Amino acid sequence: MNYTEQVEKYLEYCEFRKELDWNTLKAYRIDLRQFFEYTMEDIPGKEKIEDYITELHKKFKQKTIKRKIASVKAYYNFLEEREIISDNPFRKIKVGFKESIILPRIIPREEIEELLNFMYAQENKSNVKVHKFWLRDIAVIETLFATGARVYEISNIREDSVNLNTGLIRLMGKGGKERYIQIASSEILDLLKNYYKENAKEIKQSGFFFVNNRGCRYTEQSIRLMLKKYTKLAGIERNITPHMFRHSFATYLIEEGVDISCVQQILGHSSIKTTQIYIHVAAKKQAEILRESHPRNRMNILKFVA
Known part of the structure; x- marks a missing residue:
């Protein structure tokens, strides 16, 4: 053979x-x-x-x-x-080698704020078709940031995987591993309800929650191109990718003091080692710890006078 x-x-x-x-x-x-x-x-x-x-x-x-x-x-x-x-x-065969640590790229908080505010400002209710697609785009970006999900997980969310009453979403991760994540913001949940209401026919026909202009699954590549378009229109120079929302989500949760094992569970990481990389980039938390707990704070050292 x-x-x-x-x-x-x-x-x-x-x-x-x-x-x-x-x-x-x-x-x-x-x-x-x-x-x-x-x-x-x-x-x-x-x-x-x-x-x-x-x-x-x-x-x-x-x-x-x-x-x-x-x-x-x-x-x-x-x-x-x-x-x-x-x-x-x-x-x-010996295949082991030292793998260098590449820190994940995150989106600064102010740029996430800038991007979302720009997208919300584009709402146009006078054109039904345009409004439907705007609802979809803002719903996709908000869901990326609200859940920290991978772009293919977002793209492949099925209609029956979203409970719009409770805000619970079922995601299918790597290796077919299933996990549930909660949309905790009532504002984002209202947005998803409005999106569903405007696109219900196409969603039911395709079976996917996020649909494209032809009523089919909104693909990973389409999501990337959509994000690139809005980033450029918002005047943001950084090349923002969907996966950077996942990195940002994890990093900012850790900065806010969320236990790393909880972040691991939300992200769907099988090993906590994968999640630990976000500790390296949680600069705000690091600065706070050093400011409050550095041993120099309890030393009697003469003050520098400028």
Whole structure:
């Protein structure tokens, strides 16, 4: 059996037996295609794999390298479990390396305020069609910031996943993991109710809560382009992406003193290590701690006179 047939069997196993989500399957498919395009063998051995890993280090950032190696390693584990190979070359390959910490980019509070105020100022009730789409856009941005959800989670919210009476939303995260999050603001809940009222027909037909101009799912890319448009119109120079709302949401919650384990649960992180990175960027809280608790405060040191 050649590698193409074997990879398809593996991806089928991942989809139906492991129940991995579409995004994970897409990443696996891309990673394995690149691996076999480089090695040009049905079952590459240790030497070829080592060469490929070296090539990855030349081309990609550490986080991407780590994912691509993990994809190939998982595939070889599958081959070993199915007894297609008797000797797994990954048992003799050291793939560990020190991963540099890249701090998440956040949106300054004043720019979030500036963007939302600009969007609210664009409301035009005289044109029914324009008003429907405006309601959708402001509802999407408010939901991104209110929940800290990933853009694909927002895009894939189903109609029956939103309870407009209680404000409870069911999100489907990485690996098909389900979680619930509360819309705590009555203003945002009222906005979502108005959006639903104006778009009810299209929402019911598509099954998705956020719909585009054609009544279909409002895709991740459409959300990115919409945000880019409003950011530019608002005169904000920063390149704001949907994921930056997630980073900002987490960082500002931690700055306000919310326990990190609560933030982990809200974000849907499987490991608290992923959430801990937001501690590094919670500058306001850091400054407050140093201002109030630094040992110099209790020392008798002569004052500097300017």
